[in-house]
Amino acid sequence: MRIFDPHIHMTSRTTDDYEAMFSAGVRALVEPAFWLGQPRTSVASFTDYFDSLIGWERFRAAQFGIRHHCTIALNPKEANDPRCREVLDVLPRYLAKDGVVAVGEVGYDSMTPEEDEVFTRQLALAVEHELPALVHTPHRDKLAGTKRTLDVVKESGIDPGRVLVDHLNEPTVGVVHESGSWMGFSIYPDTKMDEIRMVAILREYGTERMIVNSAADWGRSDPLKTYKTGLAMLDAGFTEADVDKVLWQNPVEFYGQSDRLVLDELPGFSSSTETFAGNSVLRGGGNT
Amino acid sequence: MRLGYGTNGFANHRLDDALRIIADLGYSSVALTLDHHHLDPFGDDLTKQVDHVANLLDRLDLRSVVETGARYLLDPTHKHHPTLVCDEPEGRIDFLVRALRIAAGLGSDAVSFWSGIRPSTVDPETAWRRMRAGVGEVLEAAADVDVPLGLEPEPGMFVEHLSDALRLREELGAPALFGITLDVGHCVAVEPVDAPTCIRRAADLLVNIQLDDMRPGVHEHLEFGEGELDLRATLAALSEIGYTGVAAVELPRHSHAAPVVAARAFSALQTALHHAPAPVTPATGDDHDPEWVSTVDHPWLVEAEQKVRRDPKSVAALFPAVGRKVGRAPLRPETDPQGLVHGTVDDLARTRLLTVLSEVLDSDKDSGKLSEEIAQLYRYGDDAERRGVLRGLSALPAATVPAGVELVKDALRANDIRLVAAAMGDFAAAHLDAHSWRHGVLKCLFVGVPLAAVSELDSRTDDELLRMVGDYAEERRAAGREVPADAVTLLEARP
Numbered sequence: 001m002r003i004f005d006p007h008i009h010m011t012s013r014t015t016d017d018y019e020a021m022f023s024a025g026v027r028a029l030v031e032p033a034f035w036l037g038q039p040r041t042s043v044a045s046f047t048d049y050f051d052s053l054i055g056w057e058r059f060r061a062a063q064f065g066i067r068h069h070c071t072i073a074l075n076p077k078e079a080n081d082p083r084c085r086e087v088l089d090v091l092p093r094y095l096a097k098d099g100v101v102a103v104g105e106v107g108y109d110s111m112t113p114e115e116d117e118v119f120t121r122q123l124a125l126a127v128e129h130e131l132p133a134l135v136h137t138p139h140r141d142k143l144a145g146t147k148r149t150l151d152v153v154k155e156s157g158i159d160p161g162r163v164l165v166d167h168l169n170e171p172t173v174g175v176v177h178e179s180g181s182w183m184g185f186s187i188y189p190d191t192k193m194d195e196i197r198m199v200a201i202l203r204e205y206g207t208e209r210m211i212v213n214s215a216a217d218w219g220r221s222d223p224l225k226t227y228k229t230g231l232a233m234l235d236a237g238f239t240e241a242d243v244d245k246v247l248w249q250n251p252v253e254f255y256g257q258s259d260r261l262v263l264d265e266l267p268g269f270s271s272s273t274e275t276f277a278g279n280s281v282l283r284g285g286g287n288t
Numbered sequence: 289m290r291l292g293y294g295t296n297g298f299a300n301h302r303l304d305d306a307l308r309i310i311a312d313l314g315y316s317s318v319a320l321t322l323d324h325h326h327l328d329p330f331g332d333d334l335t336k337q338v339d340h341v342a343n344l345l346d347r348l349d350l351r352s353v354v355e356t357g358a359r360y361l362l363d364p365t366h367k368h369h370p371t372l373v374c375d376e377p378e379g380r381i382d383f384l385v386r387a388l389r390i391a392a393g394l395g396s397d398a399v400s401f402w403s404g405i406r407p408s409t410v411d412p413e414t415a416w417r418r419m420r421a422g423v424g425e426v427l428e429a430a431a432d433v434d435v436p437l438g439l440e441p442e443p444g445m446f447v448e449h450l451s452d453a454l455r456l457r458e459e460l461g462a463p464a465l466f467g468i469t470l471d472v473g474h475c476v477a478v479e480p481v482d483a484p485t486c487i488r489r490a491a492d493l494l495v496n497i498q499l500d501d502m503r504p505g506v507h508e509h510l511e512f513g514e515g516e517l518d519l520r521a522t523l524a525a526l527s528e529i530g531y532t533g534v535a536a537v538e539l540p541r542h543s544h545a546a547p548v549v550a551a552r553a554f555s556a557l558q559t560a561l562h563h564a565p566a567p568v569t570p571a572t573g574d575d576h577d578p579e580w581v582s583t584v585d586h587p588w589l590v591e592a593e594q595k596v597r598r599d600p601k602s603v604a605a606l607f608p609a610v611g612r613k614v615g616r617a618p619l620r621p622e623t624d625p626q627g628l629v630h631g632t633v634d635d636l637a638r639t640r641l642l643t644v645l646s647e648v649l650d651s652d653k654d655s656g657k658l659s660e661e662i663a664q665l666y667r668y669g670d671d672a673e674r675r676g677v678l679r680g681l682s683a684l685p686a687a688t689v690p691a692g693v694e695l696v697k698d699a700l701r702a703n704d705i706r707l708v709a710a711a712m713g714d715f716a717a718a719h720l721d722a723h724s725w726r727h728g729v730l731k732c733l734f735v736g737v738p739l740a741a742v743s744e745l746d747s748r749t750d751d752e753l754l755r756m757v758g759d760y761a762e763e764r765r766a767a768g769r770e771v772p773a774d775a776v777t778l779l780e781a782r783p
Binding site for chain 1: 605
């Protein structure tokens with residue numbers, strides 16, 4: 001099983017996690033910029049965090065044979081804090097970076113006017129920088145938040161095929177399916193989605209535009225949930241090809257729209273496992 | 289690439305004399321236009337003549353292509369007549385088939401041809417049909433003798449643009465023997481994009497190149513420098529695509545002074561090749577040679593340098609894009625797979641950009657601005673950009689040294705081994721204080737950067753560093769761990 005985890009906050013994880021992920025077949029991931037649990041109080045703590053995402057964390061992942069990419073944005077929660085909003089002015093500098101494959105996470109937390117404005121501005125940045133957008137849907141009032149998200153996406157003029165609407169569940173998957181955007185599901189130990197319910201959704205809606213992530217962070221979460229979902233799919237009668245589509249091809253196709261995915265294997269991590277054999281896809285590098 | 293000269297520019301010379309002069313001037317190929325006085329394809333002793341010319345080409349070590357653009361060879365009253373698109377194209381087809389056989393006899397690379405001007409009485413659909421039919425027929429003959437054809441888009445003719453020629457090729461099923469002849473002057477005159485872009489577009493299909501200068505909108509073959517062709521960039525593009533065939537000067541209206549004009553052209557070509565900027569290209573797997581740079585330069589980088597010259601601020605947007613555009617391969621992958629010692633191709637390209645930036649800002653007598661810009665590039669750079677700044681520091685003017693030292697110290701506080709390695713190069717050897725430099729060396733041993741990455745290791749090693757390394761080795765032994773080989777070597781060299 002080769003796995004691309006399209007949403008995982010590795011900054012909060014240990015090297016043991018990296019090792020376990022590599023053993024399970026994870027060869028590439030995307031780390032979206034989000035909040036840190038403890039609220040930030042200045043732009044400087046954002047830029048240090050972004051520097052980590054495009055530098056240190058990428059280096060750390062490479063030590064374990066995993067290609068690290070990230071998304072950059074002001075997250076919805078902190079969009080409400082005027083001390084943080086100024087970070088919007090430095091975003092263009094980061095959106096030009098090699099490992100940055102989308103604008104994100106953007107979207108709603110409490111659906112305030114401030115969140116509206118920041119969401120709209122960042123979707124415009126995505127269009128301007130020719131990057132896809134990763135959209136977070138709120139934990140509270142989810143269905144209304146998801147519908148409003150889709151309206152804002154529509155108004156922004158961004159191609160729905162370049163938008164991934166994340167953290168979906170049974171009540172919210174339908175509207176996103178209709179909209180033409182990609183559908184993201186975070187598989188958690190006890191909140192959001194679990195593997196069994198995920199398999200049921202895949203049965204109902206098929207594997208097109210379906211994306212599964214662990215969204216593991218500093219909270220109770222499991223970086224191997226992508227792998228476990230793959231196993232649950234096989235148990236339920238899905239084929240290896242189906243699993244590969246959901247856990248590898250789909251996220252590669254979505255983030256590949258940035259032209260910045262680098263998926264060739266890292267030096268020292270040769271194709272010793274079957275799961276990675278034959279893959280030397282390089283997207284966006286072109287000249288190497 | 290084999291630089292050559294076209295015999296249609298020696299119309300007042302005997303062919304043998306022309307070939308000798310061309311070879312004597314230093315050219316290594318020739319574009320041979322079949323004409324009534326130059327290897328007459330309708331002559332009674334054709335076979336004998338072909339043998340004779342083949343021998344002469346061989347003796348002079350000239351590669352060749354056969355050109356079929358003679359003016360009054362087939363019809364003494366109508367220039368270039370008949371053509372592939374006129375009402376009676378048979379004469380042209382027969383001639384092209386003859387040319388192919390002659391080319392086979394000469395051992396030439398290709399036979400070059402054009403469509404001809406579409407007569408006003410022939411509609412474009414008919415002309416296109418005739419091109420398809422005529423070329424199809426000639427291609428069969430090409431297959432018999434296994435000599436490629438090169439269709440040359442010609443200003444004013446029916447197949448005028450490269451895109452027309454490529455489309456015709458596609459419609460005929462992209463036959464292997466259907467190549468392209470490209471006149472780089474024509475690109476200036478009539479193509480929507482410049483010559484290097486046309487060269488890259490046709491790339492593998494090119495079987496023959498004609499070199500000359502031209503002005504936009506004017507189909508007049510000029511000597512180099514008289515028109516608007518960027519000869520350096522054109523030759524660089526040919527190298528870049530790996531073109532190894534004939535590239536011959538095409539000056540058909542300069543026969544009256546052929547030897548002088550040909551000598552001038554040769555010297556212009558040498559100058560353009562010689563002054564090509566220091567090239568940047570990824571090393572190939574079997575590249576052991578320290579002179580890893582070939583004659584290839586990366587077109588994106590050349591353009592980026594021009595942008596920085598025009599607008600120094602543009603460096604902020606260009607710097608992050610370098611890896612995506614020129615690649616990220618290590619320069620010596622065999623011995624240095626991570627590029628820790630010798631760096632990577634993007635490192636090298638970034639040094640080039642920094643050098644240009646320093647020239648622009650320094651000429652403004654404003655090196656404070658340069659220091660500031662470099663600090664910003666580093667501050668907002670990702671790991672690769674920071675590495676690029678660090679490796680470029682030694683190429684910058686002295687006024688930037690204080691700023692550079694701060695950046696090196698910042699990098700030595702990092703744990704990314706590629707930053708640590710890049711920080712300990714020539715700049716650190718020259719400008720870092722003894723204490724920081726020693727700690728830099730120790731950090732390399734600590735995090736696993738080969739000491740080969742440390743510049744001036746031998747000359748800067750002092751007793752204090754040896755003491756520190758000795759203590760470190762002792763600590764490793766006490767813990768039952770292996771002492772890094774580089775540490776052992778360093779200690780053994782200075783007992």
